[in-house]
Amino acid sequence: MKKEKLPERKYKSxxxxxxxxxxxxxxxxATVDKVIHRRPGVKKETEERILTILKELNYQPNLIGKALVNSKNPYKLGIILTPEYNTYIQYTLxxxxxxxxxxxxxxxxxxVRMLSSLxxxxxMSILNEFQTMNISGLAVLPMDDVQVKSKINQIAKNxxxxxxxxxxxxxxxxxxxIGQDHYKGGRxxxxxxxxxxxxxxxxxxxxxxKNLSCHQDRLLGFTSRIAESKTPLSIIDIQENQDRKEDAFRITLEYCNKYPGLKGIYVAGGGIAGVASALSLSYNKSRIKLICHDLLPESSTLLKNGTVDFVLGQSAIEQGYQLIKVLFDYxxxxxxxxxxxxxxQVEIISGEMV
Structure with missing residues (x-):
């Protein structure tokens, strides 16, 4: 006798x-709402119990409902990036x-607004523009300037x-x-x-x-670690290139011509291609050791051909993504x-890894 096949029962979650x-x-x-939105005022053991229940039942907020509400009055986010001639910023974008x-x-x-200079x-001009737009969220790489800091805090108060x-x-x-411990990166x-x-x-x-604290911190970390070194290394000069390749080229040639005992160059920002181009013209008989930040196409190529010894990475794409993700969540x-x-985290990358 042929066994009758029972109809499949469909369950809807x-x-x-x-x-x-x-x-x-x-x-x-109200207590659950506080825990979901990470507000204070809930005992730790109660919070842990609620979080466990949320996790076990795979609680998901009503994003469709929120989208319908927000579509009528969307949250405006203003993002300010440094000049696009720095390849790192292009990957952040x-x-x-x-x-x-x-x-x-x-x-x-x-x-998104991109500066043309540092x-x-x-x-300040872009911050003023965003303030008049009544933005809900701001992501900015701040400069160490009294007026800039005051303006950002004024925007935050609104x-x-x-x-x-x-x-x-x-x-x-x-x-x-969102970023690295740049002092640690310099060390x-x-x-x-x-x-x-x-x-x-x-x-x-x-x-x-020096208007950016990340470069101040990298420099401080680098100089403090060199001062502690048992190897007699001397920092002979520190110059700014505004992340420009052509300025890095000029500075590197000056270093090579002026300091015959030059053994290494540390590039704390952009412009590594200009440094490499200058070193190819140098009369220095020994190969100059070279360390830079940010794994980008140009630094990757220079790692592979041995011009650069190490690159310290900081995941530009992840950083750009998290700017929006953190503001969205908030x-x-x-x-x-x-x-x-x-x-x-700081990634130490050698030529064998690219």
Missing amino acids: MAVTIKEIADLANVSR KGIRKAEKEFTQFGIEIT DPVEL KTAVVTFNSRLEGIDEICF IAAGLMEKIIPEEGDIGVIIST LVMEQAPKDRFYEI
């Missing part, structure tokens, strides 16, 4: 509500565009969520900083330099600008960052 979570945790809906595709459907509008006056990135400054009312660069220059020698340093999801410092 129902979305869990805040009320159900509250009932299961034996607390009020890729991360921003990736996040834009993911999150704009939920009611956010993104406006001049605080130009940055209930604008501020995220800073790459260059951290004390005294800014931000919800989160790592100096430690590597010490290992690849076992004997005494001169080192030239090229930074972008404004749309009403979730504050877990920490004020979203640290991107």
Whole structure:
């Protein structure tokens, strides 16, 4: 006798509500809401119980409902990037565009402005523009300038969520900083330099600008570690190139011509292609050791051909993506960052790794 096939039963998974979570945790809906949005005022053991229930039941907020509401009055995000001639910023922008595709459907509008120089006056102009636009969120690489800091804090007081990135400054009312511990990065660069220059020698340093704290911190980390070194290494000069390749080229040639004992160059910002081009013209008989930041097409090529010894990476695309993600979570999801410092780890990359 042929066995009759029973009809398949289809079960529909129902979305869990805040009320159900509250009932299961034996607390009020207001308490669950505080935990979901990471607000204070909930005992630790109660918070842990609610978080466990949320995780086990795979709680998801009603993003469709939020999108419908926000579409009528979208959150405006203003993003300020440093000049696009720095390839690193171009990759940061890729991360921003990736996040834009993911999150704009939920009611956010993104406006990106790119500086043409590292001049605080130009940055102030863009900050003023964004202030008149009544932006809900701001992501900015702040310059170490009194007026810039004051303007950013003024914008933050108007209930604008501020995220800073790459260059951290004390005294800014931000919800989160996204970037590296640049002091540590500078010390790592100096430690590597010490290992690849076992004997005494001169080192030239090229930074972008002292207006950015990230370069101040890298420089401080580098110089402090060199001062502690048992190898007699001397920093003979420190010059700014504003991340420009042509300025890096000129500075490198000056170093090579002026300092016959030059053994290494540390590039704390952009312009590594200009440095490499200048070294190819140098009369210095020994190969100059070279350490830079940011794994980009030009630095990757120079690693492969042996011109650059080490690159310290900081994941430009991830950094750009997280700028939008953190602001989206804060404004749309009403979730504050877990920490004020979203640290991107320093990657040490050699030629064998690319």
